[in-house]
Amino acid sequence: MTAPPTLRLARADLDALLDAVRADGWTVLGPTVREEAIVYDRVDRAADLPAGWTDVQAPGRYRLERRADEALFGYAVGPHSWKRALHPADVRLWRASRTADGFAVDDAPPAAERTAFLGVRACELAAIAIQDRVLLDGPYPDPIYRARREATLLIAVQCGTAGGTCFCASMNTGPGVTGGADLTLTELLEPAHAFVVEVGSPRGAAIVARLASPPPPATEPERAAAGAVVARTAASMGRTLDDPARVPAALQETYDHPRWDDVAQRCLTCANCTMVCPTCFCTQVSDTTDLTGDHAERWRRWDSCFTLEFTHVHGGSVRQTARSRYRQWLTHKLSTWHDQFGTSGCVGCGRCITWCPVGIDITEEVRALLAPAAPAPGGAQ
Amino acid sequence: MALAPDPMLPRRARVLASRQDTRDTWTLELELDGAAPLPFAPGQFNMLWPFGVGEAPISICGDPAEPARIVHTVRAVGAVSQAIAAAAPGAVLGLRGPFGHGWPTVQAIGHDVLIVAGGIGLAPLRPVILELLAHRGQYGRAALLYGARTPADALYGHELDAWRARGLQVLTTVDVADRAWTGAVGVVTRLIPRAEVDPARTVAMVCGPDVMMRFTAQELTARGFPAARVHLSLERNMRCAVALCGHCQYGPTLLCRDGPVLTWERLRPLTSVREL
Numbered sequence: 024m025t026a027p028p029t030l031r032l033a034r035a036d037l038d039a040l041l042d043a044v045r046a047d048g049w050t051v052l053g054p055t056v057r058e059e060a061i062v063y064d065r066v067d068r069a070a071d072l073p074a075g076w077t078d079v080q081a082p083g084r085y086r087l088e089r090r091a092d093e094a095l096f097g098y099a100v101g102p103h104s105w106k107r108a109l110h111p112a113d114v115r116l117w118r119a120s121r122t123a124d125g126f127a128v129d130d131a132p133p134a135a136e137r138t139a140f141l142g143v144r145a146c147e148l149a150a151i152a153i154q155d156r157v158l159l160d161g162p163y164p165d166p167i168y169r170a171r172r173e174a175t176l177l178i179a180v181q182c183g184t185a186g187g188t189c190f191c192a193s194m195n196t197g198p199g200v201t202g203g204a205d206l207t208l209t210e211l212l213e214p215a216h217a218f219v220v221e222v223g224s225p226r227g228a229a230i231v232a233r234l235a236s237p238p239p240p241a242t243e244p245e246r247a248a249a250g251a252v253v254a255r256t257a258a259s260m261g262r263t264l265d266d267p268a269r270v271p272a273a274l275q276e277t278y279d280h281p282r283w284d285d286v287a288q289r290c291l292t293c294a295n296c297t298m299v300c301p302t303c304f305c306t307q308v309s310d311t312t313d314l315t316g317d318h319a320e321r322w323r324r325w326d327s328c329f330t331l332e333f334t335h336v337h338g339g340s341v342r343q344t345a346r347s348r349y350r351q352w353l354t355h356k357l358s359t360w361h362d363q364f365g366t367s368g369c370v371g372c373g374r375c376i377t378w379c380p381v382g383i384d385i386t387e388e389v390r391a392l393l394a395p396a397a398p399a400p401g402g403a404q
Numbered sequence: 405m406a407l408a409p410d411p412m413l414p415r416r417a418r419v420l421a422s423r424q425d426t427r428d429t430w431t432l433e434l435e436l437d438g439a440a441p442l443p444f445a446p447g448q449f450n451m452l453w454p455f456g457v458g459e460a461p462i463s464i465c466g467d468p469a470e471p472a473r474i475v476h477t478v479r480a481v482g483a484v485s486q487a488i489a490a491a492a493p494g495a496v497l498g499l500r501g502p503f504g505h506g507w508p509t510v511q512a513i514g515h516d517v518l519i520v521a522g523g524i525g526l527a528p529l530r531p532v533i534l535e536l537l538a539h540r541g542q543y544g545r546a547a548l549l550y551g552a553r554t555p556a557d558a559l560y561g562h563e564l565d566a567w568r569a570r571g572l573q574v575l576t577t578v579d580v581a582d583r584a585w586t587g588a589v590g591v592v593t594r595l596i597p598r599a600e601v602d603p604a605r606t607v608a609m610v611c612g613p614d615v616m617m618r619f620t621a622q623e624l625t626a627r628g629f630p631a632a633r634v635h636l637s638l639e640r641n642m643r644c645a646v647a648l649c650g651h652c653q654y655g656p657t658l659l660c661r662d663g664p665v666l667t668w669e670r671l672r673p674l675t676s677v678r679e680l
């Protein structure tokens with residue numbers, strides 16, 4: 024075996040690559056412009072991609088703007104994450120019918136269409152790895168997620184622009200892709216519009232092998248230019264989570280911190296942050312019956328720890344206040360997730376900051392909670 | 405433990421017998437198709453599904469030595485638990501399980517055992533008592549302290565004397581007595597000094613309302629029961645029971661996976677956090 028090759032694909036040959044992916048049996052999902060945002064949807068041709076668009080992001084703000092060039096991947100991340108495809112928002116678990124001996128469950132095994140994700144960012148690869156940990160590595164792997172995950176091809180694209188709310192560099196999840204993708208593209212805009220392609224798996228190699236005119240190896244200057252793209256993005260990232268190594272343990276000493284009251288004054292408990300987060304996995308189930316009462320279905324839907332019902336037990340909800348629900352969310356993401364799953368629950372993608380209607384910034388809240396001036400720790404006692 | 409291939413799919417469990425225990429509580433005896441055994445550890449629970457209504461986590465309270473006879477005691481408090489409690493002989497419920505990490509019955513071998521229960525909290529502890537009495541010689545001294553709201557709310561009244569006769573010290577108390585009541589009156593923690601066990605060598609198991617468990621655990625540790633050997637069974641909202649839905653989080657724990665039984669050593673720092 025030789026080292027995985029690094030190839031050069033001209034912009035004009037991107038359609039040939041997409042054809043090869045489809046010829047290998049994959050449906051392609053990728054970035055498209057819909058309703059003034061870049062979201063993941065079906066992509067058949069390179070012309071479906073958001074050429075010349077970028078996203079301007081700030082706490083509580085997201086806007087598309089024209090770029091001066093025709094970059095196809097010149098944005099950061101939008102409101103969608105790949106969890107919509109891997110861990111669907113709404114899925115029927117089973118159907119049951121009444122029978123003479125009680126009921127019968129129709130347990131058709133979950134089916135999944137072979138799907139290629141085009142334009143996966145480093146933070147999104149990290150988020151998928153976290154969901155793998157939660158949904159596959161526990162005592163009872165989720166069969167729906169597993170079927171979809173196994174039928175997924177990951178085509179990553181290196182970030183050429185740091186989004187206004189990103190902080191992946193401090194979370195050690197980006198901006199550079201370091202593994203986990205079948206193919207990784209770096210978009211070069213000059214001297215000519217082209218992609219440096221790294222093959223990361225046999226599946227990726229199979230696609231490259233299907234190209235009618237095999238792409239040449241990338242030249243040394245092209246490889247250097249690709250490296251410079253990631254370095255520039257890292258250097259321009261404006262936001263950080265301070266002292267991430269200390270955060271998980273330190274947050275568990277903040278349960279009585281007045282900052283939770285402060286953030287509760289601003290938080291609308293709208294649950295946007297949990298919906299856009301690529302790692303949030305919580306679900307609820309509900310049963311429905313038809314009018315005859317003889318047919319029942321169980322549906323699983325995304326749920327959010329920001330709802331009152333989330334902690335309902337007989338006699339009322341455990342987390343009554345916005346304070347306790349925001350605290351649950353933040354401490355879960357950055358602290359107790361480690362206890363439960365041996366990893367952080369946050370990859371620093373910035374979505375929760377951008378899509379929070381009131382612009383609450385998780386990095387800013389942590390800074391305030393862990394500031395040296397904070398009241399004496401040990402409040403949890 | 406025996407599980408259906410997909411733990412999210414309910415199996416059929418037919419009601420063999422139903423008995424009303426109190427004003428709002430029923431005990432059901434169930435059997436899987438073909439009387440298939442459902443081996444379980446004391447303290448584990450099943451998800452019970454009355455067709456089309458919804459699911460609820462309910463502790464298994466039968467005899468671990470008779471795994472084909474599945475017993476549940478259910479207090480009817482809302483739509484789902486009412487539908488379960490109302491299931492008559494012949495009715496079929498959906499059942500998933502068993503789930504969770506139960507009581508330390510093995511760790512307790514060679515130790516004294518103290519069981520403290522409040523109200524319906526006696527149900528998940530009944531398998532512990534049955535196992536202990538079946539292997540009475542393996543354990544040291546053993547006591548059950550049981551508190552109920554009124555004499556009419558006490559569970560398993562017909563069994564308490566039999567347990568006493570087989571070597572379990574049984575003390576009962578009620579919040580509100582009636583004329584016929586000869587036991588104690590007041591909260592269950594007041595019975596603790598009367599338990600004939602040696603705190604230093606006792607494994608304690610506590611189940612009841614949150615407040616009752618907290619006061620009991622505090623009282624036990626104050627009296628020299630080591631926090632690492634005081635075990636509590638917690639209740640939280642549970643949707644999947646297989647550590648995938650996120651609902652049963654309690655700080656760093658997922659109760660369906662790490663509990664519902666946890667030590668006071670682990671819980672003490674968490675119970676003082678409001679709305680955790």
Ligand SMILES: Cc1cc2nc3c(=O)[nH]c(=O)nc-3n(C[C@H](O)[C@H](O)[C@H](O)COP(=O)(O)OP(=O)(O)OC[C@H]3O[C@@H](n4cnc5c(N)ncnc54)[C@H](O)[C@@H]3O)c2cc1C
Nearest residue numbers: 336337460461462463478479482483484485639640641642
């Ligand atoms: C590990 C464990 C063991 C239990 N063992 C027993 C037992 O042996 N006997 C017994 O009587 N009760 C037991 N319970 C409590 C029982 O599960 C609840 O009383 C029951 O779920 C209430 O549902 P409901 O619809 O009847 O009541 P409601 O209070 O009307 O509930 C309304 C809705 O809230 C939700 N809900 C309420 N409580 C829960 C819950 N704990 N989990 C998920 N959703 C909930 C449901 O969606 C329900 O439809 C146990 C609970 C747990 C967590």
Ligand code: SF4
Nearest residue numbers: 300369370372373375
């Ligand atoms: S918590 Fe916020 S920044 Fe972290 S992964 Fe989720 S959405 Fe992204």
Ligand code: SF4
Nearest residue numbers: 290291293294296379
């Ligand atoms: S933090 Fe923002 S997005 Fe999240 S629930 Fe509160 S208001 Fe909504």
